[in-house]
Amino acid sequence: MNLKTAFQTIVILLLVMPIVVTGQISRGGTPIQIQKLKSYSSNTTDLVVMPAVDNVKMRGLYSRTDQNKLKPFRFAYSFDVSLNLNNSGTWYNTTQVNVWQLRIRSTGAYSLNLIFDQFNLPENARLFLISENTGEIKGAYTSDNNSESRMFAVEPIEGDELLIQYEEPVNVPFRGELQIAKVAHDYVGIVTKDHRPLGISGSCNVNVNCDIANGTENVRDGICRIIIDGSELCTGTMLNNTSKDGAPYVLTAFHCFQTSNNSKPSQSQMEKMAQSALFLFNYESPYCGTIDGDVSHSLSGSTVKASFDSLDFALVRLNNTPTANYRPYLLGWNRKNIAPSSSISIHHPLGDIKKISIDNDPAITAKFNSSYLTNGFWKVLRWDYGVTEEGSSGGPLLDQNKQLIGSLTGGSASCPPGLPTNDYFEKFALAWDYRTESSKQLKIWLDPINSNVEKLDGMALNPPETHCSAVTNFKETDTHSIIKIPDVIIKKGYYSGSNSAGFTEFAEQFKFSKSCELSGISLGIAKVKLATANSTSYISVRVYEGTDKPERLLVDNDKFYLKNFYGDAMNYLSFANPVKTTGNFFVSYDISKINAGDSLVVYMANRKSDVTNSFFLKNNSAWSTYNSLNLEGNGSALLSELIACNINDTASVDTTKSSLLEARFYPNPLSGNTTLHIETIETIDTPEDIAVYDLLGKKQNVTFTQTGLNKMSLNFNGKRAGIYFIHLQSGGKKIIGKVAYLP
Numbered sequence: 001m002n003l004k005t006a007f008q009t010i011v012i013l014l015l016v017m018p019i020v021v022t023g024q025i026s027r028g029g030t031p032i033q034i035q036k037l038k039s040y041s042s043n044t045t046d047l048v049v050m051p052a053v054d055n056v057k058m059r060g061l062y063s064r065t066d067q068n069k070l071k072p073f074r075f076a077y078s079f080d081v082s083l084n085l086n087n088s089g090t091w092y093n094t095t096q097v098n099v100w101q102l103r104i105r106s107t108g109a110y111s112l113n114l115i116f117d118q119f120n121l122p123e124n125a126r127l128f129l130i131s132e133n134t135g136e137i138k139g140a141y142t143s144d145n146n147s148e149s150r151m152f153a154v155e156p157i158e159g160d161e162l163l164i165q166y167e168e169p170v171n172v173p174f175r176g177e178l179q180i181a182k183v184a185h186d187y188v189g190i191v192t193k194d195h196r197p198l199g200i201s202g203s204c205n206v207n208v209n210c211d212i213a214n215g216t217e218n219v220r221d222g223i224c225r226i227i228i229d230g231s232e233l234c235t236g237t238m239l240n241n242t243s244k245d246g247a248p249y250v251l252t253a254f255h256c257f258q259t260s261n262n263s264k265p266s267q268s269q270m271e272k273m274a275q276s277a278l279f280l281f282n283y284e285s286p287y288c289g290t291i292d293g294d295v296s297h298s299l300s301g302s303t304v305k306a307s308f309d310s311l312d313f314a315l316v317r318l319n320n321t322p323t324a325n326y327r328p329y330l331l332g333w334n335r336k337n338i339a340p341s342s343s344i345s346i347h348h349p350l351g352d353i354k355k356i357s358i359d360n361d362p363a364i365t366a367k368f369n370s371s372y373l374t375n376g377f378w379k380v381l382r383w384d385y386g387v388t389e390e391g392s393s394g395g396p397l398l399d400q401n402k403q404l405i406g407s408l409t410g411g412s413a414s415c416p417p418g419l420p421t422n423d424y425f426e427k428f429a430l431a432w433d434y435r436t437e438s439s440k441q442l443k444i445w446l447d448p449i450n451s452n453v454e455k456l457d458g459m460a461l462n463p464p465e466t467h468c469s470a471v472t473n474f475k476e477t478d479t480h481s482i483i484k485i486p487d488v489i490i491k492k493g494y495y496s497g498s499n500s501a502g503f504t505e506f507a508e509q510f511k512f513s514k515s516c517e518l519s520g521i522s523l524g525i526a527k528v529k530l531a532t533a534n535s536t537s538y539i540s541v542r543v544y545e546g547t548d549k550p551e552r553l554l555v556d557n558d559k560f561y562l563k564n565f566y567g568d569a570m571n572y573l574s575f576a577n578p579v580k581t582t583g584n585f586f587v588s589y590d591i592s593k594i595n596a597g598d599s600l601v602v603y604m605a606n607r608k609s610d611v612t613n614s615f616f617l618k619n620n621s622a623w624s625t626y627n628s629l630n631l632e633g634n635g636s637a638l639l640s641e642l643i644a645c646n647i648n649d650t651a652s653v654d655t656t657k658s659s660l661l662e663a664r665f666y667p668n669p670l671s672g673n674t675t676l677h678i679e680t681i682e683t684i685d686t687p688e689d690i691a692v693y694d695l696l697g698k699k700q701n702v703t704f705t706q707t708g709l710n711k712m713s714l715n716f717n718g719k720r721a722g723i724y725f726i727h728l729q730s731g732g733k734k735i736i737g738k739v740a741y742l743p
Contacts, residue, residue, distance in 0.1 A: 077187060082179060082180075110186040111186040113156040113157065122168065122174045156190060166178055223348075238331060246321065249305070250279065270304055290353070344360050368409055377425060382422075397425040469742065477727070522641040527646065529600075542588045602639065605636045704717070716741050
């Protein structure tokens with residue numbers, strides 16, 4: 001087969017094969033596989049090798065040990081390059097499409113990310129990034145990604161070598177422009193084979209979907225992770241403005257824009273960093289347990305509107321407005337210079353999934369250090385739950401009304417052996433109009449109608465008819481696991497994935513009393529195994545109507561290929577078109593098209609003595625509930641997060657969240673043989689479940705006694721000194737408390 005014929009054949013296949021490829025603001029598709037038509041492995045003319053980087057040395061160089069440290073997280077070393085379609089790579093030309101390839105290697109990098117300072121593609125042209133280590137594909141990026149700045153950034157891709165492939169049809173109205181300005185070498189491992197940072201955030205951090213964070217469901221959707229200059233990780237907050245026009249403003253810390261030598265950037269340098277910044281939304285675990293989040297909801301590029309180094313704030317406006325399936329929320333704010341009675345912060349420590357920190361006491365006015373405005377900061381003396389770490393910089397400080405009053409600059413709070421003390425947040429009240437220049441204040445941007453209001457409520461960026469919510473059936477007390485089907489003679493595999501017991505389809509039930517539109521679903525993929533890198537195995541995702549089991553098929557979605565899945569992580573599967581439902585429905589995945597030698601397993605809830613069930617399995621065209629199949633009769637749920645939009649009545653969603661009760665724990669700290677007493681404000685029945693956990697999340701055996709109406713006691717004798725968390729549940733209500741124990 002000659003080159004021309006091969007191209008024509010592949011182009012035709014691309015038009016008829018619906019293939020989904022993960023990627024940031026990408027359009028999917030599969031790259032033309034011209035490497036099969038040439039001696040690809042021995043070709044070095046299209047290979048650029050970066051200078052050597054010592055990962056260990058770089059990690060030590062940028063680690064911060066000072067007391068009041070700034071809290072960005074530097075994870076990569078950026079090389080300045082100028083690689084374009086004319087001076088690098090190799091072109092392969094046919095009568096229908098021209099293909100340009102360039103390979104970049106930075107030996108030892110955990111991942112690579114690129115920043116383009118020239119990105120302007122004609123219609124129908126496509127750009128792909130392909131990991132040479134894993135085969136992961138990002139793209140296709142198209143003319144939809146063009147911007148006025150002509151800058152573009154992509155999420156890190158695993159491995160130390162990647163292939164850039166640009167495909168341009170002949171007879172386009174203009175020749176595409178592509179130039180790579182930066183190649184960033186990840187020396188930490190924010191993307192590795194298990195898709196999780198090597199320096200995962202401390203164990204005392206609290207996931208944002210724990211019950212203790214109830215009431216923050218909206219505001220947490222306005223928090224994003226930011227990669228700046230390809231090398232720095234910070235946190236940002238979307239903010240509302242008085243015109244309520246949905247302008248996508250994001251507030252973060254000024255110091256997140258520092259140059260590679262930690263110096264203050266010039267205005268032009270800061271503008272370039274903002275234009276190439278990458279904003280990642282919804283990067284979180286869907287429940288209180290820890291699993292890596294999905295990374296498909298990201299946006300590239302922003303414009304600096306205001307910044308001031310002495311108050312450490314920067315306000316940018318995103319180049320693109322997040323769509324409804326990003327669930328964007330614009331937080332409210334309060335510009336009064338009054339200390340909050342309590343506060344929370346939501347952030348991405350070490351670039352990890354979204355976490356929450358809670359302080360039940362007032363913050364105080366304080367000075368951060370001599371480089372910053374005196375008394376320009378709120379100081380959190382001690383976090384009651386969680387901490388902040390590097391990467392949390394720019395994260396919001398929210399008052400008791402969930403309104404923003406500041407953003408994180410730095411501090412000394414850390415997990416044990418450190419202490420959760422002394423974090424500093426710039427004062428929103430001073431950033432408002434301390435300086436009169438429009439480029440150094442927030443007022444002109446966040447109060448464009450000059451209303452002079454002192455506080456403003458938050459709002460969903462999208463109107464109610466398109467606003468989306470995330471729904472999961474996982475409970476606070478669940479743990480995600482893979483559960484094997486009991487073996488008799490041969491190994492049968494897993495209840496929620498590849499097996500030899502005849503189960504080919506697995507469904508999760510969702511109970512709605514009203515209508516909604518389904519945008520997609522995230523599945524918690526436990527393991528994915530491929531016999532070959534070019535595997536064609538895929539799953540199909542379906543939606544059914546039904547009351548007690550899946551009955552009428554509503555839609556059978558496109559193929560989702562296993563080679564694009566991450567193990568031990570949430571993977572978002574976007575539906576080609578919104579699926580309208582009314583009342584109860586089921587979302588399933590079918591594994592019948594997984595080839596021999598390949599396998600897939602999805603996490604499920606490992607419930608003990610709990611018959612609550614929303615998980616169904618199909619065998620020989622018949623559906624069964626999970627609790628009817630296992631000997632103990634326990635129920636379960638698939639680890640999934642449904643994105644439901646245009647919900648007719650949000651109160652109609654049957655969720656598993658428990659309401660939190662107020663309670664008093666005393667004495668606290670607890671010492672010696674003293675008994676801990678718990679007294680609730682509301683009347684509760686005999687507790688159905690009580691559990692005590694240490695800071696590492698390990699369950700502890702503690703003697704419990706009910707001593708009277710709304711009163712109980714716990715005996716910590718024999719336990720080690722430390723911080724303990726108490727979870728008590730009764731009648732759908734929950735008590736969560738934290739105590740310090742000193743033997």
